Amino acid sequence: MNYDEASEILLVKKKRDEVFLKDRIPLGFAVSGYVGLAAISTATIPLIFPPLKWYFVLCSYFIAPALAFCNSYGTGLTDWSLASTYGKIGLFIIASVVGSDGGVIAGLAACGVMMSIVSTAADLMQDFKTGYLTLSSAKSMFVSQLVGTAMGCIIAPLTFYLFWSAFDIGDPNGPYKAPYAVIFREMAILGIEGFAELPKHCLALCYGFFVAALIVNLLRDITPPKISQFIPIPMAMAVPFYIGAYFAIDMFVGTVILFVWERINRKDADDYAGAVASGLICGDGIWTIPSAILSILRINPPICMYFKPALAS
Structure with missing residues (x-):
C-alpha cells in the first residue's frame, strides 16, 4: 500500500467518524426511554403472565443491559447474535426460583423479556455498523429502528394470529412443528425438576455427540482443504434435528x-x-x-x- 492509498483510507475513515458521531443520541433520552419501557413492562407483563411477578420483570431489566452490551459487542464483531443464549439464562434462573407452581410459564416469559432486550441491542448494533459503513447518521438509524419496532408491535401479533388461525401450530406431523417451542418448554421443566427429568441415557448421548462434534471440527481444521471439504459441518448436521x-x-x-x-x-x-x-x-x-x-x-x-x-x- 502506497502513501496515496493510505491517505485516502484515512480520509474515508475520518469522514465516516465525522458523519457517524455528528448526531449523537442524548444519554438522557436513552436512559429515560429504557426506564419508561421497564416501568410499562413491570406493570403489564405480570397481568399477561401471572406466575411472572413484577419483581422478576424488574430484575430482568436490571440485568439485561450488561447482557445486551456483551451481545451487541459480540454481534458487531462476528455478525452472530447470541440472544437466545442469554435468554436461556433468565429462563433457567426464573424457572428454578418460581418452582413447580407456574415456573414453566414464568421462565418462558422471563426468557422472552430477556431475549427481546438483548436481541434489540444486537439489531441496533448491526444498524449502527451499516450506518457507519454507508455514511448514514446514527440518529436516523435509531429512528428507523424505533419505527420498525413500532410496526412490529402491530404486525407481529397479527401475523401470529394469522398463522394460529390457519395452521395447526405445534403439530409434530404438520408443516409448522414449532420445534423451538418444545425445546424451550423442556428447558423450563429442566430448570424446575433438574436432570432427573431427562430421558434415560439422554446426558450420555449429549456428552457423546458433544465430543464427536469437537473431533469433527478439529478434523476439519487440521486436514488439508482437499480432504476437509468432504467432512460435514456438525452445526449443519444438527439443524434438521431441530426443525x-x-x-x-x-x-x-x-x-x-x-x-x-x-x-x-x-x-x-x-x-x-x-x-x-x-x-x-x-x-x-x-x-x-x-x-x-x-x-x-x-x-x-x-x-x-x-x-x-x-x-x-
Missing part, C-alpha cells in the same frame, strides 16, 4: 443448483448466488401469507401428493 428434514432437503437442492452453476459459470455463481438464494428464501417466506389466507378460507389445493404407506383395505 425437520424438509430444511435439509431444501438446502440439498440449493447446494446441487449452486454446484452445477459453479461448473457452468463460476464467476456469475460467485457474484449472484447470494442474491438468488435470498430471493428464493424470501419468496418461500412470503408465500406463507397467501397459503394461510387460503387455509382460513378453507380452499383446498386441486391436487395433493401423499408419501405415506397406503392404508390396508
Whole structure:
C-alpha cells in the first residue's frame, strides 16, 4: 500500500467518524426511554403472565443491559447474535426460583423479556455498523429502528394470529412443528425438576455427540482443504434435528443448483448466488401469507401428493 492509498483510507475513515458521531443520541433520552419501557413492562407483563411477578420483570431489566452490551459487542464483531443464549439464562434462573407452581410459564416469559432486550441491542448494533459503513447518521438509524419496532408491535401479533388461525401450530406431523417451542418448554421443566427429568441415557448421548462434534471440527481444521471439504459441518448436521428434514432437503437442492452453476459459470455463481438464494428464501417466506389466507378460507389445493404407506383395505 502506497502513501496515496493510505491517505485516502484515512480520509474515508475520518469522514465516516465525522458523519457517524455528528448526531449523537442524548444519554438522557436513552436512559429515560429504557426506564419508561421497564416501568410499562413491570406493570403489564405480570397481568399477561401471572406466575411472572413484577419483581422478576424488574430484575430482568436490571440485568439485561450488561447482557445486551456483551451481545451487541459480540454481534458487531462476528455478525452472530447470541440472544437466545442469554435468554436461556433468565429462563433457567426464573424457572428454578418460581418452582413447580407456574415456573414453566414464568421462565418462558422471563426468557422472552430477556431475549427481546438483548436481541434489540444486537439489531441496533448491526444498524449502527451499516450506518457507519454507508455514511448514514446514527440518529436516523435509531429512528428507523424505533419505527420498525413500532410496526412490529402491530404486525407481529397479527401475523401470529394469522398463522394460529390457519395452521395447526405445534403439530409434530404438520408443516409448522414449532420445534423451538418444545425445546424451550423442556428447558423450563429442566430448570424446575433438574436432570432427573431427562430421558434415560439422554446426558450420555449429549456428552457423546458433544465430543464427536469437537473431533469433527478439529478434523476439519487440521486436514488439508482437499480432504476437509468432504467432512460435514456438525452445526449443519444438527439443524434438521431441530426443525425437520424438509430444511435439509431444501438446502440439498440449493447446494446441487449452486454446484452445477459453479461448473457452468463460476464467476456469475460467485457474484449472484447470494442474491438468488435470498430471493428464493424470501419468496418461500412470503408465500406463507397467501397459503394461510387460503387455509382460513378453507380452499383446498386441486391436487395433493401423499408419501405415506397406503392404508390396508
